[in-house]
Amino acid sequence: MKFNRRAFIGTAAAAASMVAPMVRAQGKPRVVVIGGGAGGATAARYIAKDSKGEIDVTLIEPTRTYYTCFFSNLYIGGFRDLQSIAHTYATLASEYGINVVHDYATGVDRDAKTVALAGGGRVSYDRLIISPGIDFIDGAVPGWDVSAQDVMPHAYKAGTQTALLKSQIEAMPQGGTYVMVAPPNPYRCPPGPYERISMVAHVLKEKNPTAKIIIADPKAKFSKQALFEEGWQKHYGGMIERIGPDFGGENVSVRPDTMEVDVDGEVIKADVVNVIPAQKAGHICEAASLTEGNWAPVDGHTMQSRLDENIHVLGDATNQGDMPKSGFSANSQAKVAAMAVRGALTGSRVFPAKFSNTCWSLISTDDGIKVGASYAATDEKIAKTDGFISATGEDAALRKATYEESIGWYEGITSDMFG
Amino acid sequence: MKWTLVAFTLALAPPGAALAQDTADAIGDADRGAKVFRKCTGCHQVGSDASNRAGPHLNGIFGRRAGSIEGFDYSKAMDRAHDDGMVWDIEHLDAYIENPRALVSGTRMSFRGLKDPQDRHDVLAYLRQFTANPQDIPESAPTAVAREVELPPEILAIVGDAEYGEYLASECLTCHQSDGADAGIPSITRWHPEDFVVAMHAYKRKLRPHPVMQMMAGRLSDEEIAALAAYFENLE
Numbered sequence: 001m002k003f004n005r006r007a008f009i010g011t012a013a014a015a016a017s018m019v020a021p022m023v024r025a026q027g028k029p030r031v032v033v034i035g036g037g038a039g040g041a042t043a044a045r046y047i048a049k050d051s052k053g054e055i056d057v058t059l060i061e062p063t064r065t066y067y068t069c070f071f072s073n074l075y076i077g078g079f080r081d082l083q084s085i086a087h088t089y090a091t092l093a094s095e096y097g098i099n100v101v102h103d104y105a106t107g108v109d110r111d112a113k114t115v116a117l118a119g120g121g122r123v124s125y126d127r128l129i130i131s132p133g134i135d136f137i138d139g140a141v142p143g144w145d146v147s148a149q150d151v152m153p154h155a156y157k158a159g160t161q162t163a164l165l166k167s168q169i170e171a172m173p174q175g176g177t178y179v180m181v182a183p184p185n186p187y188r189c190p191p192g193p194y195e196r197i198s199m200v201a202h203v204l205k206e207k208n209p210t211a212k213i214i215i216a217d218p219k220a221k222f223s224k225q226a227l228f229e230e231g232w233q234k235h236y237g238g239m240i241e242r243i244g245p246d247f248g249g250e251n252v253s254v255r256p257d258t259m260e261v262d263v264d265g266e267v268i269k270a271d272v273v274n275v276i277p278a279q280k281a282g283h284i285c286e287a288a289s290l291t292e293g294n295w296a297p298v299d300g301h302t303m304q305s306r307l308d309e310n311i312h313v314l315g316d317a318t319n320q321g322d323m324p325k326s327g328f329s330a331n332s333q334a335k336v337a338a339m340a341v342r343g344a345l346t347g348s349r350v351f352p353a354k355f356s357n358t359c360w361s362l363i364s365t366d367d368g369i370k371v372g373a374s375y376a377a378t379d380e381k382i383a384k385t386d387g388f389i390s391a392t393g394e395d396a397a398l399r400k401a402t403y404e405e406s407i408g409w410y411e412g413i414t415s416d417m418f419g
Numbered sequence: 420m421k422w423t424l425v426a427f428t429l430a431l432a433p434p435g436a437a438l439a440q441d442t443a444d445a446i447g448d449a450d451r452g453a454k455v456f457r458k459c460t461g462c463h464q465v466g467s468d469a470s471n472r473a474g475p476h477l478n479g480i481f482g483r484r485a486g487s488i489e490g491f492d493y494s495k496a497m498d499r500a501h502d503d504g505m506v507w508d509i510e511h512l513d514a515y516i517e518n519p520r521a522l523v524s525g526t527r528m529s530f531r532g533l534k535d536p537q538d539r540h541d542v543l544a545y546l547r548q549f550t551a552n553p554q555d556i557p558e559s560a561p562t563a564v565a566r567e568v569e570l571p572p573e574i575l576a577i578v579g580d581a582e583y584g585e586y587l588a589s590e591c592l593t594c595h596q597s598d599g600a601d602a603g604i605p606s607i608t609r610w611h612p613e614d615f616v617v618a619m620h621a622y623k624r625k626l627r628p629h630p631v632m633q634m635m636a637g638r639l640s641d642e643e644i645a646a647l648a649a650y651f652e653n654l655e
Binding site: 046172370385387397401408411 | 499501502503504506530549582583584585587588589590593594595597598600602603604630631633634635638
């Protein structure tokens with residue numbers, strides 16, 4: 001984590017300036033970004049960097065320390081420590097002049113073009129960018145709601161939840177049982193639950209080799225399935241059991257008070273239950289009436305909301321077409337939105353939107369795999385143009401190189417987000 | 420261009436490969452290639468007593484995975500080509516000896532390259548004699564149809580639009596770091612534009628092996644590649 005005195009002052013000063021509501025720089029167009037993750041931080045940084053001071057950028061993000069969801073599975077597996085996935089907004093404030101406001105955005109007045117903050121006050125915008133990530137659908141897993149997350153963690157927003165899940169796994173009794181309730185499509189990070197299973201197995205194989213891992217899965221197929229199943233057989237043979245929809249994997253309820261999971265009438269007594277519920281756009285999208293169904297529809301040419309041309313929505317929260325919900329996708333979409341916003345506000349050149357995504361996953365030590373694709377905007381959606389995936393049976397050198405590449409990518413994207 | 424092999428099928432063909440004679444032509448003139456190879460002998464040996472010198476020995480080079488001689492200290496870039504699965508088939512050898520840095524940017528092979536296609540074909544014909552298992556001629560990878568990494572002058576002459584390059588580069592910078600750090604993923608900043616353009620076209624034509632880069636380069640136009648080269652050349 002990068003942190004220095006000068007940067008700290010930058011953040012503090014920026015936060016202090018927001019105490020008085022409706023302060024605005026005279027004459028400069030104003031962009032407000034809600035959410036400081038892969039979409040929001042990237043968009044804020046690119047607009048501030050490329051407009052060279054012509055646009056006033058405010059970033060609203062509740063947490064002072066941001067933990068990336070990507071690589072949080074590697075923390076569970078013992079390949080990274082928590083500090084290595086922690087980032088602050090200090091450089092965005094000090095080097096890029098972004099007003100970083102640590103507060104919750106509670107609502108958007110689309111007519112007045114203002115964002116309401118939980119701490120009181122409003123921030124006005126000419127263009128608003130919303131990149132809030134996901135929230136969970138209430139009642140998606142009967143017996144579970146957010147109040148149960150301290151007993152049955154989701155660990156699908158990184159930070160304390162991830163740390164809790166890791167400590168629960170490490171405290172399992174010998175021969176104990178870990179159950180994951182996997183989410184239905186669409187959800188954040190398609191390979192994420194299965195990389196997590198790999199990391200849990202990696203830990204248990206060392207510390208608790210008679211433990212069992214059960215996945216209750218409502219999906220018939222999942223991302224990189226052949227690659228994961230090959231790897232599980234190779235590294236963790238016999239430890240992992242997946243119950244798909246054929247065997248009731250879509251009919252699951254949980255009882256947090258007794259640590260039981262009911263899979264289609266069969267009750268499993270578990271030591272750790274990792275519930276990853278069905279998902280929807282982060283709450284602010286719904287509060288701003290930008291959703292249709294569970295997600296916010298956007299125009300892929302500019303990432304503008306189809307319901308409000310002054311608002312761009314990025315990342316997991318969107319319904320955009322073929323791109324998976326991933327940090328890489330959000331980062332890619334942010335650059336298209338940043339270009340479109342600068343074009344609209346300062347008349348800078350606008351180029352055709354290009355998108356790409358790659359998702360790396362780690363199966364075991366030095367056994368990395370990847371899947372990726374490129375995309376272009378059509379009037380209907382963001383459409384896939386080309387793609388690739390790791391092959392089964394690849395040799396160890398290539399898998400190791402793929403893992404090392406993923407570490408390089410982590411350094412690249414986090415520099416791209418946080419400066 | 421068609422790679423052809425009459426010389427070897429006559430000299431080396433085992434039983435069963437004789438049919439290949441009808442369709443195969445020679446790679447080049449091996450005798451002449453032996454003379455061209457003198458340019459290489461300062462660093463490379465080939466033949467029964469060959470050992471590693473400044474460069475690795477070249478026995479069995481056809482079909483050998485790049486960077487795979489045990490105990491030879493390869494450049495990081497060649498190690499990466501190895502990990503990415505690059506194999507020395509005839510088209511990769513041809514591209515490499517034409518311009519080593521165009522195929523493997525950080526190679527230690529400081530050789531300006533053989534620009535004359537005939538010289539390359541002749542020296543490859545010479546080297547082909549020191550690779551066992553010639554029975555795979557001409558169907559298998561070592562004799563697959565070559566694609567030229569040599570670009571028409573009009574492509575190299577395109578003046579890149581650096582401003583467009585800046586937008587396009589934002590996609591590269593998700594993985595490649597703008598400060599030139601190169602752990603796990605190579606640095607792409609401050610390259611000579613021609614090297615950059617040639618490398619991207621080598622990915623686009625799937626000569627360079629990496630699947631992400633083949634995909635990324637595959638959808639870039641000649642102008643877009645030039646724009647990226649112009650932008651990255653001057654990135655501080």
